[in-house]
Every structure is written in structure tokens, then in C-alpha cells.
Amino acid sequence: MSRIRATWERLQAEKRRALILYLPVGFPERESLLELVPQLVAAGADMIELGVPFSDPVAEGTTIQAATQRALRNGVSVRYCLETVRTLRERGIDVPLLLMGYLNPMLRYGLAQFCADAQRAGVDGLIFPDLPPEESDELLAASRAHGLELIQFLAPTSTEARIAHVTEHATGFIYCVAVKGVTGARDEVSAELPEFMARVRARTKTPLAVGFGISQPHHAHQVAQLADGIIVGSALINVVAQAGDVMGFVRGLREAIDAAPVNSP
Amino acid sequence: MATATTVGRFGPYGGAYVPETLMPALLELQQAYVELQSNSSFYAELDHLQRTYTGRPTPITYAQRLTEECGGAQIYLKREDLAHTGAHKINNALGQGLLAKRMGKERVIAETGAGQHGVATATVCALLGLECVVYMGTEDMQRQRPNVFRMRLLGAEVRGVNSGSCTLKDAINEAMRDWVANPDSYYLLGSALGPHPYPTMVRDFQSVIGHEAREQMLERTGKLPDVVVACVGGGSNAIGIFYPFLQDADVALRGVEAGGFGPQTSKHAARFAGGLPGVLQGTYSYVLQDEDGQIALTHSVSAGLDYASVGPEHAMLHDSGRASYTLATDDEALAAFQTLCRTEGIIPALESAHAVAEAIKLAPTLTADQVILVNLSGRGDKDIFTVADQLGVTI
Numbered sequence: 053m054s055r056i057r058a059t060w061e062r063l064q065a066e067k068r069r070a071l072i073l074y075l076p077v078g079f080p081e082r083e084s085l086l087e088l089v090p091q092l093v094a095a096g097a098d099m100i101e102l103g104v105p106f107s108d109p110v111a112e113g114t115t116i117q118a119a120t121q122r123a124l125r126n127g128v129s130v131r132y133c134l135e136t137v138r139t140l141r142e143r144g145i146d147v148p149l150l151l152m153g154y155l156n157p158m159l160r161y162g163l164a165q166f167c168a169d170a171q172r173a174g175v176d177g178l179i180f181p182d183l184p185p186e187e188s189d190e191l192l193a194a195s196r197a198h199g200l201e202l203i204q205f206l207a208p209t210s211t212e213a214r215i216a217h218v219t220e221h222a223t224g225f226i227y228c229v230a231v232k233g234v235t236g237a238r239d240e241v242s243a244e245l246p247e248f249m250a251r252v253r254a255r256t257k258t259p260l261a262v263g264f265g266i267s268q269p270h271h272a273h274q275v276a277q278l279a280d281g282i283i284v285g286s287a288l289i290n291v292v293a294q295a296g297d298v299m300g301f302v303r304g305l306r307e308a309i310d311a312a313p314v315n316s317p
Numbered sequence: 318m319a320t321a322t323t324v325g326r327f328g329p330y331g332g333a334y335v336p337e338t339l340m341p342a343l344l345e346l347q348q349a350y351v352e353l354q355s356n357s358s359f360y361a362e363l364d365h366l367q368r369t370y371t372g373r374p375t376p377i378t379y380a381q382r383l384t385e386e387c388g389g390a391q392i393y394l395k396r397e398d399l400a401h402t403g404a405h406k407i408n409n410a411l412g413q414g415l416l417a418k419r420m421g422k423e424r425v426i427a428e429t430g431a432g433q434h435g436v437a438t439a440t441v442c443a444l445l446g447l448e449c450v451v452y453m454g455t456e457d458m459q460r461q462r463p464n465v466f467r468m469r470l471l472g473a474e475v476r477g478v479n480s481g482s483c484t485l486k487d488a489i490n491e492a493m494r495d496w497v498a499n500p501d502s503y504y505l506l507g508s509a510l511g512p513h514p515y516p517t518m519v520r521d522f523q524s525v526i527g528h529e530a531r532e533q534m535l536e537r538t539g540k541l542p543d544v545v546v547a548c549v550g551g552g553s554n555a556i557g558i559f560y561p562f563l564q565d566a567d568v569a570l571r572g573v574e575a576g577g578f579g580p581q582t583s584k585h586a587a588r589f590a591g592g593l594p595g596v597l598q599g600t601y602s603y604v605l606q607d608e609d610g611q612i613a614l615t616h617s618v619s620a621g622l623d624y625a626s627v628g629p630e631h632a633m634l635h636d637s638g639r640a641s642y643t644l645a646t647d648d649e650a651l652a653a654f655q656t657l658c659r660t661e662g663i664i665p666a667l668e669s670a671h672a673v674a675e676a677i678k679l680a681p682t683l684t685a686d687q688v689i690l691v692n693l694s695g696r697g698d699k700d701i702f703t704v705a706d707q708l709g710v711t712i
Contacts, residue, residue, distance in 0.1 A: 075320060186340075205337035229336075
């Protein structure tokens with residue numbers, strides 16, 4: 053059984069929801085994730101998304117743009133991202149690790165080669181914000197061939213037909229975008245979220261993880277009542293960038309999620 | 318949806334690589350554009366405005382003194398510089414602006430490089446009573462400041478973009494981010510690139526250039542031109558003039574990319590000389606990139622050609638050989654700019670000067686009975702600061 057699937061089964065049995073954290077590889081320093089990821093896991097993260105930096109990330113707000121630009125200046129390549137995963141595995145990190153990036157660097161690497169090398173390094177899943185289902189056949193085939201789960205997105209703007217298609221083909225989990233907009237911390241959780249989540253939930257038993265704009269424990273607490281997983285990226289980057297208490301921040305999210313009543317199946 | 322569609326593909330190129338949040342808006346646009354094809358009242362309105370507002374058809378001019386100076390083929394100019402707002406960009410802005418209005422949109426987003434598309438969009442939004450936000454790289458705002466002021470006079474909000482190279486590519490990123498946050502807005506993309514349906518739609522609205530030119534050349538010279546030359550940034554003026562000639566096998570089509578400091582340096586925007594197929598800003602085409610797939614920083618003296626990718630239909634025409642692509646360096650474009658001023662009394666846009674530079678190279682290699690048609694895509698008033706700077710003159 054895949055690590056991602058096993059994680060969901062364990063969480064379901066424990067009636068808990070997943071805390072999924074995003075950090076770009078190579079931020080703030082080239083090797084920072086080797087220290088940060090074990091801290092995130094120790095503080096309660098269930099899965100980690102490692103950002104593969106790209107020069108032109110159209111779905112990202114200013115926080116992730118600045119962080120990934122810095123990572124690029126630190127010389128981070130696709131190859132180095134794979135190396136980082138391999139090193140984390142060697143050091144005993146056994147939570148699901150997903151690579152999140154944009155298509156072009158993987159195309160340049162070669163999709164089949166990339167999936168083969170990702171599997172060998174210990175990657176469990178892939179997330180590409182610029183790859184809608186219409187364009188994902190080739191990567192879907194390559195990722196399946198190498199036991200990787202390609203995570204698909206749904207957004208509040210997704211039509212019923214798109215929700216039906218994605219829920220039918222989803223593996224791992226579905227990444228539900230909480231807002232109309234790019235990534236980045238926001239003051240409030242979108243008022244549209246409950247209705248959107250209900251539309252998706254009605255069609256699938258696949259775990260639903262919500263991301264974009266979740267920055268505070270009380271957001272996480274709120275979203276945890278609608279979702280199976282909570283994804284936090286930009287807010288965590290801000291804590292790391294300010295050399296703040298990373299483990300304290302993650303523990304705060306963990307407690308807020310665990311304290312939320314379980315409403316989802 | 319289970320299999321990749323061939324709609325919106327040019328050979329292997331094109332497609333729609335955008336975040337899920339935008340897909341419904343793109344599909345709505347695709348549908349609206351398909352429905353438009355059978356809507357005669359739309360095309361009657363567009364035609365009326367092209368005649369009474371844009372000033373179409375634009376003339377063709379025989380460049381007699383330039384022809385004599387070069388020796389060889391006769392050089393004709395398709396005068397898109399005489400269209401309202403001073404460039405071909407109005408053709409697309411007007412078509413898409415009318416479409417936006419019919420779709421009930423109230424807010425329009427656009428990006429601009431040289432500022433010509435921004436000015437055209439601001440103009441059309443003023444004409445149609447639409448709110449207009451234009452994203453422009455701060456580097457481009459500096460080198461094209463007359464256009465920034467023009468856009469503001471026309472009632473548009475110009476937002477400076479301070480990321481990456483602060484040029485067209487970065488302005489498109491910001492416009493797309495705005496659209497992700499405001500999917501009810503209309504994104505009026507200015508070139509034949511980006512996700513489907515833009516490359517097709519922009520080509521269709523720009524094809525008026527080639528349809529007119531083909532007819533005008535037949536009327537004027539009794540035959541089709543031997544070569545059609547156009548500069549290629551995103552490639553909208555080029556595809557606009559090429560497209561109606563595609564079936565004319567005897568007409569050579571030649572696109573001219575920005576050679577910057579030369580293709581042997583890293584400071585250029587010649588995608589077909591140094592790029593590889595990849596995905597940038599929603600479309601699969603030739604992209605200037607490094608060995609890790611990061612998008613390269615480009616350079617050109619002309620802001621409108623300073624872009625790391627190229628419209629996907631050009632990628633297909635390049636691979637099939639139906640069109641050939643060459644480049645003109647900054648120096649060649651500047652020389653051609655001055656030559657056209659001096660010989661014809663026409664100040665061309667620096668973008669268009671790249672096409673003129675190629676005609677100047679090409680003419681002496683052809684005979685006097687042969688004809689080169691250059692798409693003079695825009696006028697150069699906006700470029701006088703840049704040119705003065707390059708010539709070491711203070712104005």
C-alpha cells in the first residue's frame with residue numbers, strides 16, 4: 053500500500069485529519085529542508101509537500117514567489133530536489149513526501165525519467181498547479197508506472213462536470229483550492245468554502261485536502277470541520293523567513309485541527 | 318475530458334496549461350468564441366468599427382527610395398502603423414473587447430510589453446465603457462513611458478510589475494494571477510500565445526491584416542508577393558499577415574525574432590535559435606530556458622519582442638518549414654529604424670524595424686521583379702526615448 057493511502061487509513065482509524073505542510077526546497081538556505089522537515093514531522097505534520105522552484109509560478113502569491121526565487125538563487129535544481137528527498141529518507145523520514153512544482157522543469161528533465169528517479173528517491177506523489185486534467189494524460193501514465201500519485205485540483209469555480217471527472221479519476225487525495233486566487237496568507241477563510249466542499253464531498257470518498265489562504269490556527273480549526281486534510285504553505289514560509297518558532301507554529305496548527313469536531317465521514 | 322483534446326493544438330504545440338481555478342473561465346471563453354463564429358451581427362459590428370474607428374483597411378505603401386537604396390526586390394509596407402493607436406494591436410483588442418462586452422463582462426485585465434497592446438486595450442475599454450487594468454513590467458514602463466501616460470489618459474489603471482526581468486513575461490504572470498483571483502473578469506491577452514483559445518482567437522482577429530494585404534497586393538502588383546516578412550514577439554502581427562497566405566505555396570513567409578546582442582550571447586529573444594519546446598504561461602511552444610527548465614531572462618532593444626516564448630502556431634510553422642524564422646540584432650534594428658525614417662518618412666516601431674532590417678538584408682539577394690511585403694506593425698513615436706538613448710542623444 054502506498055504511503056499516502058496508508059496515512060489516510062491510519063488517520064481515518066484515529067478519527068483525525070491530516071496536517072500537510074508545504075516548503076520550497078532550498079529555502080531559506082540550500083540545505084534548510086534537511087533540518088526543517090524532521091522538525092515539521094516531530095511537531096505533527098502528516099505529509100510534506102516539497103516545492104520544486106520555478107521561475108514563473110503563476111498560481112503563487114508573493115510569499116511563495118519570493119521564497120522560490122530565493123531557492124533558485126541558492127542553486128536548487130530538480131535533481132537537487134530529488135536528492136533532498138533521498139537524504140530525508142536515509143535519515144528516517146517516513147511520512148509521505150510529495151513534490152509540488154510547475155510542468156516545464158519536469159518536461160526538461162523528461163517526464164518518464166523524472167517519475168522513475170522520483171520513485172527511486174522516495175517520492176510518493178506529485179502536484180502540478182499548471183496541469184489541468186485535460187493535459188495530464190502523459191504524466192498520469194508515467195506517474196502510475198512508477199507508483200506515484202498525481203494529485204488533482206478542484207476549485208470553487210469548478211463546474212459539476214469537472215468535479216465529476218476529477219473525483220472519478222482521483223488518486224491519493226484531491227487538492228481543494230479554498231479561494232479564488234493565488235496562494236498566500238489571508239485574514240479569513242472563504243465564505244464559499246462549505247458549499248464548495250459539500251459539492252465535492254457528495255461525489256467522492258477520496259480524501260479532500262484544502263489549501264490556499266490557511267494561515268492561522270483558527271482557520272485550520274474551521275477548515276478541519278469540512279476537510280480531511282489541511283494544507284499550509286505561505287504562513288509557514290513566513291515563520292521560517294522570520295526565524296520564528298517553527299515547531300511552535302506547527303504544534304498550534306496540529307492542536308487546532310485535532311480540537312475540531314469531526315464532521316466529515 | 319479523459320483524453321487530451323486536439324482542439325487548440327497546432328501539431329504538438331498549444332494546449333491549455335493553467336490552474337484549475339481558471340479552467341472554467343477558459344472553457345466559457347472557448348464556448349463563447351465558438352458561438353461567435355455563427356454570429357453575423359458581431360462581425361458586422363466589428364467590421365463597422367474597423368472602418369469607422371480603427372481606420373481600416375490600412376494602406377500598402379511602395380517603399381520606392383528604400384527599394385532603390387537596397388537594390389533588388391521591390392519592398393512594400395503594410396501600414397498597420399496607420400491604424401488607430403498606432404499599431405496592429407487594436408485589431409485584436411477591438412475584437413476581444415466586443416466579445417467581452419457580449420459576454421457581459423465589466424472588468425478587463427491586460428498585460429503589455431511595449432505598451433501598444435495596453436494602449437489598444439485601454440482605448441477599446443474607453444470606447445465600450447469597460448473597466449481596464451493593465452499590468453506592465455517596471456523595466457518596460459521606464460522604456461515606454463509615453464505609452465504609460467497614454468493608457469492613464471484613456472482611463473486605464475496601469476499596475477507596475479516588479480518581478481523577474483520586469484518585462485512582458487512578468488506582466489503576463491501578474492495578469493494571470495489577477496485572473497485567477499477574479500475569474501469573472503475578462504483577460505484580454507494581446508498576442509497569439511497563452512492557453513487555448515487565445516492563439517486561435519488572436520490569430521483570427523489579426524488575420525484582417527493578411528486578408529487585406531493579399532487583396533491589395535493582387536490589385537496593386539497583379540500578383541502575390543514573393544516573401545512576406547514580419548517581426549515575431551508573441552507573434553500576433555506575424556500570424557495575422559501570414560495566415561491568409563498559408564495556402565499560397567509560392568509565397569515565402571519569414572518571421573524575424575529579436576537577436577538582441579546576438580544569438581551567441583545570452584542576451585536575445587530568439588526562441589527558434591536558442592529555445593526548446595516547453596510550457597510557459599499556458600501553452601506548449603518553443604521556450605528560451607536553461608538546462609533545468611527555468612525560463613531564461615531575455616533581452617531586446619524592443620520591449621514588444623522581449624519574450625521567452627512564442628505563439629504555438631509559429632512553432633508548428635517552424636517545424637513544418639512553411640515559415641522560416643531568422644533574427645535581427647538590436648544594432649540591425651536600430652540601423653533599419655533610421656533608414657526607414659530617412660528614406661520613406663516613416664518612423665517605425667522598434668519591433669517593426671526588425672522586419673525592415675530583414676527586408677534590407679533580403680532585397681539585394683532577390684531580383685527587381687520580385688516583391689517583399691513587410692508588415693509594418695506599428696509606429697515608432699513611443700520609441701524615440703530608447704532610440705535617442707541608444708544613439709547617445711539627450712532629448
